[in-house]
Amino acid sequence: MDFLSNTTHFHIFTWVVGIIVFLVAAVLANGTKGKKIAHMIARLFYVLILFSGVMLFTKSMNYGMGAQYGIKFLLGLLTIGMMEMVLVRSEKGKSVTLFWVLFFVFLFATMFLGFKLPMGWELF
Template sequence: MDALASTTHFHVFTWVVGIILFLVAAVMANGTKGKKITHMIARLFYVLILISGALLFFKYSSANAALYGVKFLLGFLTIGLMEMVLVRGEKGKKTGTLWILFFIFLLATIFIGFYLPIGISWFANL
């Protein structure tokens, strides 16, 4: 497991694939078999995102524990919103507010993730 926590490559791969699967499942027609399968695969990637994020958190949180904790919490909330959008959409309920919150939390999570010192440091000079 140390190989997965030594770089951010696996974590970035899992959240990119997870977001793509989420968006594909969100635009598919309700009640179709393909949507259920895509949703289940997205759930698998949610778990992989959380595991790889937790490994990175435990390895690197000593550098800036508060910021890593905030990023972990935002990531957890982002995944929760992704799941709520899909489940409420399947039930035919309104999801507009959840979509807005999802994009806000997603952008905040990505910004903090790129701000942190490991991985791609696009915002390290801010």
């Protein structure tokens, strides 16, 4: 399992694929078998994102920035929560506009903080 915690590659791969699957599930028609399958695959990737995130979070304690990584972890949980809320509420036919907005706000904040922290890429 060392290959999962040495770099951020696996974590980035899981959230990129997770977001793509989420967007595919969000645009599919309600009640179709394809939407249910895409939703279940998205849930699998939520678990993989959380698993790889926990692995990186435990590694981040070596950097002495545990609080900032904790905030990023919390923002990541909120992002995943909004993804799930969009899919579940759209399946029930309820309004999802607020959850879409919150999803993009939390996603932007999580990515910004993730790229800014020492284990991230030097983008900012």
